[in-house]
Amino acid sequence: AQRVTQPEKLLSVFKGAPVELKCNYSYSGSPELFWYVQYSRQRLQLLLRHISRESIKGFTADLNKGETSFHLKKPFAQEEDSAMYYCALGTGGTSYGKLTFGQGTILTVHP
Amino acid sequence: GAVVSQHPSRVICKSGTSVKIECRSLDFQATTMFWYRQFPKQSLMLMATSNEGSKATYEQGVEKDKFLINHASLTLSTLTVTSAHPEDSSFYICSATTDGEGGELFFGEGSRLTVL
Numbered sequence: 001a002q003r004v005t006q007p008e009k010l011l012s013v014f015k016g017a018p019v020e021l022k023c024n025y026s027y028s029g030s031p032e033l034f035w036y037v038q039y040s041r042q043r044l045q046l047l048l049r050h051i052s053r054e055s056i057k058g059f060t061a062d063l064n065k066g067e068t069s070f071h072l073k074k075p076f077a078q079e080e081d082s083a084m085y086y087c088a089l090g091t092g093g094t095s096y097g098k099l100t101f102g103q104g105t106i107l108t109v110h111p
Numbered sequence: 112g113a114v115v116s117q118h119p120s121r122v123i124c125k126s127g128t129s130v131k132i133e134c135r136s137l138d139f140q141a142t143t144m145f146w147y148r149q150f151p152k153q154s155l156m157l158m159a160t161s162n163e164g165s166k167a168t169y170e171q172g173v174e175k176d177k178f179l180i181n182h183a184s185l186t187l188s189t190l191t192v193t194s195a196h197p198e199d200s201s202f203y204i205c206s207a208t209t210d211g212e213g214g215e216l217f218f219g220e221g222s223r224l225t226v227l
Contacts, residue, residue: 009152031136041220042219042220043115043218043219044204044206045218046215046216051181080191086154086155097160097206097216098157098160099145099155099157099216100146100157101154102154103153103154104154
């Protein structure tokens with residue numbers, strides 16, 4: 001069975017500091033990894049996915065199959081980055097859209 | 112982007128009653144919708160996959176007779192919590208995909224159910 005682990009429930013940094021939200025997964029097949037973000041009082045929305053290999057709002061994430069990780073990084077955090085971040089694993093194929101979520105990490109960026 | 116809307120956003124009911132939550136894709140057709148449940152300060156747990164015109168596929172441990180899912184059209188899926196009890200109190204979130212490989216998943220705003 002697949003599993004997603006986000007070891008940090010809370011993460012606090014100061015504005016301008018680098019930030020890394022950790023995500024590890026367990027899955028025997030070919031994984032599809034996503035990061036979703038939920039800002040205060042808003043719905044969950046896609047931040048980025050590994051197949052896109054793009055940077056969104058300054059965030060990047062690289063899939064490391066050897067370490068089974070998909071950590072989210074940003075070199076200079078901004079206050080507006082404060083939100084709940086979920087790492088999610090998809091198994092693709094006919095199960096596309098069926099996601100296993102991690103516990104989530106609440107990121108707080110202090111001024 | 113595509114919009115998924117849930118209604119009601121909040122509902123309070125008495126124990127033993129049934130509650131229906133609607134999930135609509137407003138500007139796209141969603142062949143597949145997903146229902147999640149989220150307990151306070153915990154992750155989203157997938158309850159079931161809802162396919163238009165067919166029976167929902169429930170995850171292990173989810174009571175299909177307790178959580179009735181209907182996906183009668185390409186824009187509407189409903190979740191009915193039957194004979195609700197206080198332990199059913201939770202945040203229920205639906206999501207819909209534009210389908211196929213590469214189809215993005217869009218989430219509703221969630222519905223908070225409180226059973227007294």
